[in-house]
Amino acid sequence: xxxxxRFAAAIMIGIMAVSFTACNNDKNDSKSTMTTETVTAxxxxxxxxxxxxxxxxxxxxxxxxxxxxxxxxxxxVLVESNIDFIADPLYIKKTVSADEGTGQATTSETYxxxxxxxxxxxxxxxxxxxxxxxxxEQYAESYDNEDIxxxxxxxxxxADNITMDENTKNDDRIKLTATIPAEKISELINxxxxxxxxxxxxxxEESYEGVxxxxxxxxxxxxxxxxxxxxxxxxxxxxxxxxxxxxxxPEGSGVTKLTxxxxxxxxxxxxxxxxxxxxIPEAALSTAVFGS
Numbered sequence: 630x631x632x633x634x635r636f637a638a639a640i641m642i643g644i645m646a647v648s649f650t651a652c653n654n655d656k657n658d659s660k661s662t663m664t665t666e667t668v669t670a671x672x673x674x675x676x677x678x679x680x681x682x683x684x685x686x687x688x689x690x691x692x693x694x695x696x697x698x699x700x701x702x703x704x705x706v707l708v709e710s711n712i713d714f715i716a717d718p719l720y721i722k723k724t725v726s727a728d729e730g731t732g733q734a735t736t737s738e739t740y741x742x743x744x745x746x747x748x749x750x751x752x753x754x755x756x757x758x759x760x761x762x763x764x765x766e767q768y769a770e771s772y773d774n775e776d777i778x779x780x781x782x783x784x785x786x787x788a789d790n791i792t793m794d795e796n797t798k799n800d801d802r803i804k805l806t807a808t809i810p811a812e813k814i815s816e817l818i819n820x821x822x823x824x825x826x827x828x829x830x831x832x833x834e835e836s837y838e839g840v841x842x843x844x845x846x847x848x849x850x851x852x853x854x855x856x857x858x859x860x861x862x863x864x865x866x867x868x869x870x871x872x873x874x875x876x877x878x879p880e881g882s883g884v885t886k887l888t889x890x891x892x893x894x895x896x897x898x899x900x901x902x903x904x905x906x907x908x909i910p911e912a913a914l915s916t917a918v919f920g921s
Contacts, residue, residue: 668851670793673803676854677847678785681778684855686715686904689777690897693826695867699887705730706826713904714776719743720906721775729826740909741775748772751913758910760917777896781856783820784845787813802848802857809843814866817843823894824867832870840869855901864892 690711697704706729713722721741728734737754748768750761763771773779788807797804809817815834817823822830845861867889878884 668793668798668803670791670805673793673849673854674785674788674791674805674807674847677805677849677856678782680853680855680901681781681785681898684778684901685717686713686900686902687778687898688713688900688904690899691777692895693893694895695827695864695892696890697827697887698890700885703730703890704827707734708826712775712777713900713907714778715904715906716776719748719772720904722907723775740913742906742909751909751917753913758913758917759920760913761920777898780821781859781896781898783817784809784859784861787817788845799851801851803851805847805849806844807847809845811837811840811842814840814843818863818866818870823863824870824892827867827892829867829870829874832874836870836873837866838869838873840866853901856898858898859894859896861894862892863894864889867892 688711690709692710693706693708695706706727708725708727710723710725713720715721719741720743721739723739723741725737725739726734727737735754737752740751742749743765746765748763748765750763750768750771752759752761785807787809789810791805791807794804794806815832815837818837819831824830843861843863843866845859847856847860848858849855850857871887871889875884875886
């Protein structure tokens with residue numbers, strides 16, 4: 630979902646931009662200094678964005694839940710992923726469970742580590758393990774795809790009309806809502822590759838003509854200022870894209886009308902600056918088939 634050139638430099642010189650995080654990946658013990666009087670939607674939002682940019686490690690759970698109907702057939706997709714991510718030295722552990730309407734989920738497991746100038750990836754979908762080795766430069770794009778921080782930064786950077794639920798000001802989690810303006814939605818969807826799970830990706834800004842602004846909800850830990858959860862409903866956006874694509878076909882072409890009944894993306898964040906590496910399974914190390 631983007632090119633991340635600074636990744637290579639960060640790995641090679643062993644530096645990450647963690648201005649207030651200990652280099653040994655200790656827990657972030659900095660606390661929010663906001664009091665009830667100073668808490669505003671903007672201050673909470675800005676603190677959350679600052680923290681997500683500067684965290685050195687995290688756990689993220691992402692859930693994509695969608696339903697399309699057309700021609701008397703329902704097409705469902707439910708994808709849940711869990712990732713433990715450490716920026717430096719690079720370490721990724723990721724599990725993905727995907728059910729594309731069959732009622733039977735497939736599960737994959739991935740480990741990524743760096744040794745010297747090489748990035749090693751071990752992957753299995755429940756069967757044979759595979760092993761890939763790439764240079765840091767070669768792995769840069771894959772790194773950016775895996776780093777949920779970048780997706781969240783994209784969402785927050787494009788957002789405006791930020792409001793706070795005043796009833797949550799004194800709660801453990803502060804609730805914010807914000808919108809992505811209509812003119813920025815194609816950028817958001819393409820940066821996140823948000824509709825790839827249902828086969829729609831890479832469409833131009835014109836394909837989103839007539840789209841309405843997207844509203845999303847974000848919960849922020851009131852003590853640390855860290856993002857706890859983001860919820861986004863994209864079914865209207867997906868429907869507009871589908872309608873515009875169908876309308877581009879000549880009359881009588883027989884294209885089936887599709888309806889987006891549901892399309893939500895939920896992200897839950899935890900373990901800021903406190904993720905620890907776990908051992909790569911022995912089966913991966915001893916049985917993996919080396920691939921290009």
